[in-house]
Amino acid sequence: MVGQLSSFTFGHCFVIRHLSLVILTMAITVPRPRLNWRERLYLPAIVAGLAITFKHFKNMVLGRTKVTMQYPEQKWDSSLPDHYRGAPALVRDEDGRVRCVACQLCEFICPPRAIKIIPGEIPTADRFAKVEKYPEQFDIDMIRCIFCGMCEEVCPEQAIFLRKDYAITGFTRADMVHHKEKLLEIGGVMHGVVLKWNERK
Amino acid sequence: MGSFFIITSLLKIVGILAVILTMVSYAVYAERRVSAFIQDRLGPNRVGPAGLLQPIADMFKLLLKEDYTPRSVNTFYYWLAPCLAVMPAIITIAVVPFGSTLFGVPMVIADVNVGILFVFAIASLGVYGIVVGGWASNSKYPFLGGIRSSAQMLSYELSLGLAVIPVFLVVGNLRLTSVVRYQIDHGWFIAPFVGDWTDPWKWLLAIPMVISFLVFMIAIFAETNRLPFDLPEAEQELAGGYNIEYSSMKFALYFLGEYAAMITGSAVIVTLFFGGWHFPGIPDGSRGWIFGLINVAVFFAKVAVMIFVFMWVRWTLPRFRWDQLMRLGWLFFFEIALVNIFIVAGLMALLPK
Numbered sequence: 001m002v003g004q005l006s007s008f009t010f011g012h013c014f015v016i017r018h019l020s021l022v023i024l025t026m027a028i029t030v031p032r033p034r035l036n037w038r039e040r041l042y043l044p045a046i047v048a049g050l051a052i053t054f055k056h057f058k059n060m061v062l063g064r065t066k067v068t069m070q071y072p073e074q075k076w077d078s079s080l081p082d083h084y085r086g087a088p089a090l091v092r093d094e095d096g097r098v099r100c101v102a103c104q105l106c107e108f109i110c111p112p113r114a115i116k117i118i119p120g121e122i123p124t125a126d127r128f129a130k131v132e133k134y135p136e137q138f139d140i141d142m143i144r145c146i147f148c149g150m151c152e153e154v155c156p157e158q159a160i161f162l163r164k165d166y167a168i169t170g171f172t173r174a175d176m177v178h179h180k181e182k183l184l185e186i187g188g189v190m191h192g193v194v195l196k197w198n199e200r201k
Numbered sequence: 202m203g204s205f206f207i208i209t210s211l212l213k214i215v216g217i218l219a220v221i222l223t224m225v226s227y228a229v230y231a232e233r234r235v236s237a238f239i240q241d242r243l244g245p246n247r248v249g250p251a252g253l254l255q256p257i258a259d260m261f262k263l264l265l266k267e268d269y270t271p272r273s274v275n276t277f278y279y280w281l282a283p284c285l286a287v288m289p290a291i292i293t294i295a296v297v298p299f300g301s302t303l304f305g306v307p308m309v310i311a312d313v314n315v316g317i318l319f320v321f322a323i324a325s326l327g328v329y330g331i332v333v334g335g336w337a338s339n340s341k342y343p344f345l346g347g348i349r350s351s352a353q354m355l356s357y358e359l360s361l362g363l364a365v366i367p368v369f370l371v372v373g374n375l376r377l378t379s380v381v382r383y384q385i386d387h388g389w390f391i392a393p394f395v396g397d398w399t400d401p402w403k404w405l406l407a408i409p410m411v412i413s414f415l416v417f418m419i420a421i422f423a424e425t426n427r428l429p430f431d432l433p434e435a436e437q438e439l440a441g442g443y444n445i446e447y448s449s450m451k452f453a454l455y456f457l458g459e460y461a462a463m464i465t466g467s468a469v470i471v472t473l474f475f476g477g478w479h480f481p482g483i484p485d486g487s488r489g490w491i492f493g494l495i496n497v498a499v500f501f502a503k504v505a506v507m508i509f510v511f512m513w514v515r516w517t518l519p520r521f522r523w524d525q526l527m528r529l530g531w532l533f534f535f536e537i538a539l540v541n542i543f544i545v546a547g548l549m550a551l552l553p554k
Contacts, residue, residue, distance in 0.1 A: 046518065053239045053517040060238040067243055 080164045085149045087165040088140055089187030090180065091158075098184065099159035102133040106151035106160055114144035115151060138180040142168045161187060209306045217294060217310060220501070225460040226256035228508055232460075235512040260453075268449035271338070278337035283451045286330025286458035289323045293465045296320060298378045300478050300497035301485035308478070308497060309378060316377035317369065320469055321362055324424060327462055328354040331426070331433050331443045334455070338446035346442025349523065350433035353423055356530030357430075361420035363538035367413045367545035368473050371406065381477035385485075389476035390414070402552050409544045414474045416538050418510075421466040423530070426459060428515035430526055437520075467507035468500075475503050 038044060059065045069076065080086075090100055102119035120136030122129055151160045163186055170176040178186070230245065230252065237244025245252040270279065296316045300308030313319055328350055335347020368390060369375055372383045388395040390410040393403040423430040434442040444455045471477060478500035479485075484492050521529065 049517045050513065053513060056241055057235065057238045057513070060241060065241050067241065070243075 077164065084164050084166075085147045085162040087142065087147075087163055087168055087178070087186055088145065088149075088151055088160055088183075089163045089165075089178075089185075090135075090138060090183040091161055091187040091190035092184060094189060094191050096189075097128070098134060099157050099190070100135045100138065101131055101157050101159070102135040102138075103156065105154045105156065109150045109154045111148060111150065112144040112146050114141045114146075115139070116141075135180060138183060140178045140183060142170075142176045142178055143173060158190065161190065163187065210310060213306075213308070213310050214295075217299065218291070221291060221294060221461060221464060222457075224464050224501075224504075225457050226260065228460045228464065229259065229456070230256050231508070232512050232515075235509065236516045239513070239516045263449060263453040266449040268451065271340075271446050273339045274446060275337040275339065278333050279446075280451070282330050282334030282337055283447065283454035283458070284330075285333060286327060287454050287461060289325075289327040289330075290458050290461035290465050293320050293323050294468060296377055297465070297468045297472050298381055298477055299468070299500045301493055302487060303493035303497070304490055305487075307378070308493070312376065312378050314374075314376050316375050316380075317365060317473075318375060320377075321358075324462070324465070325354065325358055327424075327458065330455070330458060334447070335433075335443040338443070340446050342439045342441070342445050343443045346433040346435070346439050346444075349435075350426070350443065353426075353430060353432055353526060353530075356527050357420045357423035357534075360416055360530060360534035360538045361424060363535065363542060364413050364417035364420060365473060366538075366542045367409055370542070370545050370549060377472050377477075380473060381479060384476040385479045389479075390474045392475070395476065395481050405552070406545070406548060409541050409548070410474070412537060412541050413545075414470075416534050416541070417473070418470060419534065421470060422511070422514065423526070425462040425466050425511075427463065427511055429518045429521055431520060432523060432526060435520065463508060463511055464504060467504045467511065470507055471500065471503040475507075 056065070060067075090098060093099055102117055104117050104119065107113075107115045107117050116137070116139045117135050118137040119133045122131055122134055147162065149162050152162050165186055168176070233255075234244040234252070245255045248254040248258050270276065295310040296313055296319050298307070298309035298312070302308060331350040332347040335343040335345075335350070338344070368380065371390075372380050374380075384390060384395075388403055391407060391414045393400075393407040419429075422428075426433055432442075433439075434444070436442075439445075444452055447455060478496040480496075480499045483495055483499065485496060
């Protein structure tokens, strides 16, 4: 295969070099169109151009032209698709429990390393001692986040989701770090069975 | 008489300066809106209702910017050039009659008998602002812009002057107020239907007048560095041309000069070809001050329409190449204007007055 390929390029190399020589040595004359007197006068073309621009101006003044959305007043939030990748957020289940088990998979997968988790241990006396860990701190630096959705994809507990928030602003860098409370606030409640709460599993 | 004349003149000067400067700032706004509309955009519409306070915001921005003088410039000429660019454009308006009379005072600052010659003499000085600025900046792009500007002026000044000779052949007087007076009596030069439209001599005369008007308008485009001929500025080639090294208020002065020249050019065109402050059916200021005010308003409305034409052309046509501009100026418009003079002179000799 490699031999075939190299012989192929070798064989055509001569032709290509020959062609380029021809192109380099031969002056190319681009045929200029012969204009008749009306075209050479340019005035009809200029008038046609002015007519076109005036048509656009007139349509705009009369409000017939569709222009782009006026962003802060008009938003397309209602037409965002369900798979829209906005800000990542933590979710609670229907019983108000934080789904995250602080396994740190999202922290490890995150390409820009925006996520920082400090896990805490669930005491053995607790009803959910089987889960073992919970996120004591869960920070997502929204300056770093690239909205790739890999955290959502990798999460084994379906605890982190990309929601539809896209206008994330702040006055300082510290403002732009979403802490656990903020993440849970954005995330809201997600329904559906997750295996970790199942006593028999 | 003496003190009355001085006081009314000062009032007129202050008034016209205020109007021109306001028009300049709103011409910038209009330019942005018109260009946006032509390109199916909206343009500045955030500051104030429909963006009408945008010029004020722009002014504050320009005033508050750092006024930076590069080390390598020739400081004296560097400071002088923006003033040279603004002054001629504003001085020219002095001889243009912008209204009939108001309380018996003629609405023209200086009704000199060399009217149009004064306009040409002063308006041509505007090129010094660009050439001196381009040279004093001691930088390559401004220098090229300055050279282009001087060559452009040479090519177009001739046809600019020759194009209006037919008008003054017919009027027989260089005074701009008498041009307006003639057009009130005999109909506007390029609109013979104004007034007595049955006179075939007027319709015949309108043909060379339209040619004259077109050549004059194109020459004014070149004179004010507007787009089909904005070679000194040439944003795409020269990155802004003569004003690259300027910042803050000095840059704003250049901007002001460009738009003031455009307004003055429109005012001269309106005076020469569109009957100045005259509108059919509206009497002049001798019938009452309200008509005097209406006449002033009519004049500025006509100027506004001309300014729109300037913008419309700017956002339609691409820039001419360097050699194309010279060729147009020397080989076409010069000849057309020259032949046009002979046509009008022949018409005047053949036909009875």
